[in-house]
Amino acid sequence: MQRIAGDVRVAEPTAHVPHPYPDGVASEWIASHAPAFRAGTDVIYAVTSADTGELLGAVQLAHMSALDRRAELGYWVAYAHWSSGICSEAVGAVIRYAHGELGISRIVCSCLPRNTGSERVMQKAGFLPEGRLVKHVNHRGVFEDMLIYGLNLPGR
Numbered sequence: 001m002q003r004i005a006g007d008v009r010v011a012e013p014t015a016h017v018p019h020p021y022p023d024g025v026a027s028e029w030i031a032s033h034a035p036a037f038r039a040g041t042d043v044i045y046a047v048t049s050a051d052t053g054e055l056l057g058a059v060q061l062a063h064m065s066a067l068d069r070r071a072e073l074g075y076w077v078a079y080a081h082w083s084s085g086i087c088s089e090a091v092g093a094v095i096r097y098a099h100g101e102l103g104i105s106r107i108v109c110s111c112l113p114r115n116t117g118s119e120r121v122m123q124k125a126g127f128l129p130e131g132r133l134v135k136h137v138n139h140r141g142v143f144e145d146m147l148i149y150g151l152n153l154p155g156r
Contacts, residue, residue, distance in 0.1 A: 070106035
């Protein structure tokens, strides 16, 4: 995971993947998954190759609220698999799981404006643009905007 997510081509256009990717961060992140799942706040899935089991990326539902039936979606995929449909497929599966199993009816997602690949994944999944947060994140020492997308799923 450190090698794949830490690839500058993967990390640079994302707001929250560090680069360089420090030793131990992947282990700490993975160790946080089970407690967050038990608490009902986050669900994180590895995206793997159906043929080889190789790690290709991750998709996360974060900041889940059972009361409000909402979550925030995040994802990354290995550079070698960009534009292959893998990320869109994984995102679609997680959205179906969120709605069908978790009762989520609202998902938000964000990206840096220059991350056109991520924006395209959101659009293909049915997310609609909802706004732009100006100079919202300090991305490697530079304050950058974030594009906000939302997806409303049928209520239960």
